[in-house]
Amino acid sequence: MNGPTEAPPELPLDDTGEKPKQATAVPDEWKSLLTTLLSRCELEDEAVHYAWVRKAKRLELYFNNIVTLFWDNLQNDWSIPNWDEK
Numbered sequence: 001m002n003g004p005t006e007a008p009p010e011l012p013l014d015d016t017g018e019k020p021k022q023a024t025a026v027p028d029e030w031k032s033l034l035t036t037l038l039s040r041c042e043l044e045d046e047a048v049h050y051a052w053v054r055k056a057k058r059l060e061l062y063f064n065n066i067v068t069l070f071w072d073n074l075q076n077d078w079s080i081p082n083w084d085e086k
Helices: 028-063
Strands: 070-072 077-079
Touching: 028 077
Parallel strands: none
Antiparallel strands: 070 077
16 A cells, blocks of 8 residues: 555647547537536626625725725725715
């Protein structure tokens, strides 16, 4: 068991010098459907992702003792009010 381990065999190179793609069990027509489904799921989850990012950013500012904040829709980020500007 403590002997040398063998490396897995390499795929032979084709005529262009690149490794050939391995055959998959998924038909080509399904690949585009699965890609579309994945992109729609990612788009659906995007709002939840950005809500967590906003919350994490706010908590990081709280941790650094910056508690007077407001959400700036133009910058899509938390902003600190400048009370000197009028």
